[in-house]
Amino acid sequence: MEDNDQNEEEMKHFRDVVAAFCHYDQWIDTLEISFLKLPESHQKLIGDTMKAKLSTLRQRAKDNNQFIRNLVRGTDLFQNQSMAAQFGGKGNREIPLERDMDKVKSTLRQFSRWDHSGEPERVQCHTPILQEIERLYGSRSDKSSVRILVPGSGLGRLAFDIVSKGYSCEGNEFSYFMLIASNFILNTSQEEGQYELFPFIHQASNVINDDDQTRPIRIPDVVPSKILTTGGNFSMSAGEFVETYQHQKGEWDCVVTCFFIDTAKNIIEYIQVIYDILRVGGTWINLGPLLYHYADMGEITIELSYQQLRDVILSFPFQLRGETLMNANYTINRRSMMNTTFNVVHFSCDKIN
Amino acid sequence: MEDNDQNEEEMKHFRDVVAAFCHYDQWIDTLEISFLKLPESHQKLIGDTMKAKLSTLRQRAKDNNQFIRNLVRGTDLFQNQSMAAQFGGKGNREIPLERDMDKVKSTLRQFSRWDHSGEPERVQCHTPILQEIERLYGSRSDKSSVRILVPGSGLGRLAFDIVSKGYSCEGNEFSYFMLIASNFILNTSQEEGQYELFPFIHQASNVINDDDQTRPIRIPDVVPSKILTTGGNFSMSAGEFVETYQHQKGEWDCVVTCFFIDTAKNIIEYIQVIYDILRVGGTWINLGPLLYHYADMGEITIELSYQQLRDVILSFPFQLRGETLMNANYTINRRSMMNTTFNVVHFSCDKIN
Numbered sequence: 205m206e207d208n209d210q211n212e213e214e215m216k217h218f219r220d221v222v223a224a225f226c227h228y229d230q231w232i233d234t235l236e237i238s239f240l241k242l243p244e245s246h247q248k249l250i251g252d253t254m255k256a257k258l259s260t261l262r263q264r265a266k267d268n269n270q271f272i273r274n275l276v277r278g279t280d281l282f283q284n285q286s287m288a289a290q291f292g293g294k295g296n297r298e299i300p301l302e303r304d305m306d307k308v309k310s311t312l313r314q315f316s317r318w319d320h321s322g323e324p325e326r327v328q329c330h331t332p333i334l335q336e337i338e339r340l341y342g343s344r345s346d347k348s349s350v351r352i353l354v355p356g357s358g359l360g361r362l363a364f365d366i367v368s369k370g371y372s373c374e375g376n377e378f379s380y381f382m383l384i385a386s387n388f389i390l391n392t393s394q395e396e397g398q399y400e401l402f403p404f405i406h407q408a409s410n411v412i413n414d415d416d417q418t419r420p421i422r423i424p425d426v427v428p429s430k431i432l433t434t435g436g437n438f439s440m441s442a443g444e445f446v447e448t449y450q451h452q453k454g455e456w457d458c459v460v461t462c463f464f465i466d467t468a469k470n471i472i473e474y475i476q477v478i479y480d481i482l483r484v485g486g487t488w489i490n491l492g493p494l495l496y497h498y499a500d501m502g503e504i505t506i507e508l509s510y511q512q513l514r515d516v517i518l519s520f521p522f523q524l525r526g527e528t529l530m531n532a533n534y535t536i537n538r539r540s541m542m543n544t545t546f547n548v549v550h551f552s553c554d555k556i557n
Numbered sequence: 558m559e560d561n562d563q564n565e566e567e568m569k570h571f572r573d574v575v576a577a578f579c580h581y582d583q584w585i586d587t588l589e590i591s592f593l594k595l596p597e598s599h600q601k602l603i604g605d606t607m608k609a610k611l612s613t614l615r616q617r618a619k620d621n622n623q624f625i626r627n628l629v630r631g632t633d634l635f636q637n638q639s640m641a642a643q644f645g646g647k648g649n650r651e652i653p654l655e656r657d658m659d660k661v662k663s664t665l666r667q668f669s670r671w672d673h674s675g676e677p678e679r680v681q682c683h684t685p686i687l688q689e690i691e692r693l694y695g696s697r698s699d700k701s702s703v704r705i706l707v708p709g710s711g712l713g714r715l716a717f718d719i720v721s722k723g724y725s726c727e728g729n730e731f732s733y734f735m736l737i738a739s740n741f742i743l744n745t746s747q748e749e750g751q752y753e754l755f756p757f758i759h760q761a762s763n764v765i766n767d768d769d770q771t772r773p774i775r776i777p778d779v780v781p782s783k784i785l786t787t788g789g790n791f792s793m794s795a796g797e798f799v800e801t802y803q804h805q806k807g808e809w810d811c812v813v814t815c816f817f818i819d820t821a822k823n824i825i826e827y828i829q830v831i832y833d834i835l836r837v838g839g840t841w842i843n844l845g846p847l848l849y850h851y852a853d854m855g856e857i858t859i860e861l862s863y864q865q866l867r868d869v870i871l872s873f874p875f876q877l878r879g880e881t882l883m884n885a886n887y888t889i890n891r892r893s894m895m896n897t898t899f900n901v902v903h904f905s906c907d908k909i910n
Contacts, residue, residue: 408862412864494764494894496762542899543898549894
């Protein structure tokens with residue numbers, strides 16, 4: 205009975221996410237309203253360029269909307285039921301939450317990891333991890349028997365890159381936004397640059413040229429179905445990391461956390477589970493900052509410094525290797541007048557006992 | 558009558574700000590609560606270091622609180638009435654808003670502009686402006702008759718640097734947090750490094766070493782009263798820029814906007830007022846991003862790209878000179894694992910008619 209309630213709640217949440225995707229293009233109206241509230245003399249001053257800009261933005265929003273329709277259509281497969289059934293049921297609310305609408309926009313931003321322009325970030329964030337994996341397992345003849353887990357896999361690019369090298373990899377993700385998007389790009393794309401989308405149109409602050417705001421990305425830069433014809437198994441799991449994996453003790457050769465460990469409310473619990481699910485001799489590879497997601501959100505959360513985290517790690521039978529700090533970005537808009545740079549910590553931990 | 562109501566509202570708001578300062582050290586308790594909600598085994602694991610860290614943070618919060626008491630004591634002068642009278646009246650609420658508490662913390666952060674560690678940002682943000690002022694007016698024998706306005710003057714360091722060079726300068730600021738803090742540092746400090754404060758203790762995310770979080774700054778690096786014995790007039794005005802200055806037509810030789818123009822709901826109005834208050838032949842010097850403060854706040858706001866802003870500027874009888882983009886930071890924590898870098902636009906505009 206409780207399970208049924210939980211499933212019903214999950215289904216409602218899923219429908220809310222789909223609804224947020226479906227209401228995506230509402231934001232454009234507020235721009236026009238803002239413009240029309242200007243004093244008439246100011247409207248006149250910027251009227252021509254503003255109308256042209258709003259018209260372009262509206263067109264690009266339509267293009268994004270078309271892309272989103274494809275995305276949502278892909279959820280048929282995903283939930284193994286027809287769209288009609290999904291829309292037949294009700295979500296938790298009629299109008300999507302602002303927060304969910306923001307997540308739709310940030311999901312579009314994440315797709316740049318599957319565009320040529322995402323190359324610098326893939327080099328910063330994925331290459332050091334892939335190099336460490338190759339160093340550890342590259343000489344194996346049975347690479348596909350090496351089982352690698354990527355919790356917080358987002359749009360699945362890192363997990364895909366790992367499978368491309370011949371390993372077996374499972375991505376795990378909690379957010380339906382990410383799951384719907386990764387399902388789409390991994391399973392339905394057929395040619396390079398098949399989809400054009402405009403992930404920067406929502407950011408009107410810190411724009412230098414109007415063209416910067418309306419420039420496209422073309423995805424995917426590589427087609428998963430063309431690459432993944434042989435080699436390791438590739439799977440994605442949906443759910444919260446601790447709940448999903450805590451009982452899979454000793455089952456994994458390698459756990460890769462990339463911009464993930466700071467998503468914990470209790471990071472010590474994450475470390476515990478990572479330790480538990482690795483086989484003895486297995487390795488945890490980490491790269492990321494400590495931007496605790498639940499900080500300043502009124503939730504109970506424990507925010508350890510790296511110094512403290514290190515002590516926690518070393519209280520387990522882990523051998524810590526190759527600690528380095530390195531610069532990395534996370535789905536930035538390179539043409540923006542404002543960007544965040546992380547000084548991420550990268551290390552490996554071998555489970556020695 | 559309306560004026561009285563408005564004054565009463567202003568006074569209430571002022572008391573809310575003072576109250577937020579006075580309740581500053583509440584945040585530390587939530588850290589301890591978070592720790593005590595951890596599973597017992599996890600508490601044990603990090604207990605020793607965590608207790609030591611919490612104890613240090615509590616001590617540093619006390620030190621900050623002592624500093625804040627000095628700050629608030631300075632408001633006697635500021636509002637020309639006794640503390641008793643201020644606390645006698647009521648603000649709008651019993652418990653300070655979370656938002657106001659955050660502003661207390663960010664005010665403490667801003668003081669790094671008055672510390673030796675603020676030098677790199679002063680070089681990035683103030684030096685290009687000071688060089689342009691010297692280029693324009695440096696050969697004058699009557700520098701003190703050059704009247705320069707700095708709207709959004711924050712803690713007053715740029716305005717102070719301008720006066721130090723012999724010019725007359727007025728800072729204008731809307732936020733009571735900034736006004737209370739700038740009043741204090743400009744008017745009451747007596748020796749270099751007189752005050753020690755700990756502006757980084759509130760940021761528990763992205764900390765590498767615990768010492769990074771508890772390190773002090775010592776202010777001021779220069780004592781205003783020692784420097785400003787001769788030369789130009791120095792004043793500060795309180796109020797919203799447009800309201801305060803729109804009628805001072807042709808009264809200013811130079812308007813300096815540093816990380817300011819994007820605080821407008823309607824940036825065109827700012828440009829209009831800047832144009833109006835400059836004398837013919839006067840110059841507007843700008844340096845900053847376009848991080849529109851009212852974007853995503855549910856307010857009506859107009860967010861122009863720099864390309865559009867440029868068109869607006871050139872629709873006035875302004876001669877635009879020396880446009881450049883340059884990297885700049887804004888009160889960052891250099892030891893953090895996460896920092897924002899701006900690619901700011903810097904230019905000068907001469908009012909030619």
